[in-house]
Amino acid sequence: MTSTLVLGGARSGKSAFAQKAAERAADAAEARPILIATGQAFDDEMTQRIARHRADRGESWVTVEAPLALPDAVAALPAEAVAVVDCLTLWLSNLMLGEQDVGAAASQLVEAVAACPARLWLVSNEVGLGLVPETPLGRRFRDEAGRLHQRLAPVTDEVYFVAAGLPLRMKPQGI
Secondary structure, eight states, rough: OOEEEEEEEETTTHHHHHHHOOOHHHHHTOOOOOOEOOOOOOOOHHHHHHHOOOOOHOOOOOEESSSSSSHHHHHOOOOTOOEEEHHHHHHHHHHHTTTTTHHHHHHHHHHHHHOOSSSEEEEEEEEEETTSSSHHHHHHHHHHHHHHHHHGGGSSEEEEEEETTEEEEEEOOOO
């Protein structure tokens, strides 16, 4: 089908953009949209955030939790599925904090996205536009996120950058 990479800063509107697009596609296909969630509730604030996001999406969405096994979750999507992955940078954080092989996991994800027959939106924070992070871990995270985005952009059909709730198409379908 088609895959779309949606990049933007924190609270830029990227998730809302991807979710609305997925809801329209799911309605047209008479399917329930799927959210592949990568967040983990390690504290009360994150527990509340996850609950708020679930409530905002409503009951029409199916939620698949994949904090580490994201490539497997994407690979398991059937052709008729309409899905949003939210978000790649949380997944990357999970991998790094779990001392996983980020490069191997990224390769698996790129392969899964390239082969995915479903309609798929991948949401991720563009973290490379600000100040250089102060810590080695922060710099590594920024670098890994940038590398992941560069590897995914060529295998997706579309790429959008969202700022202030406004999507800017960076890669139209067919390029």
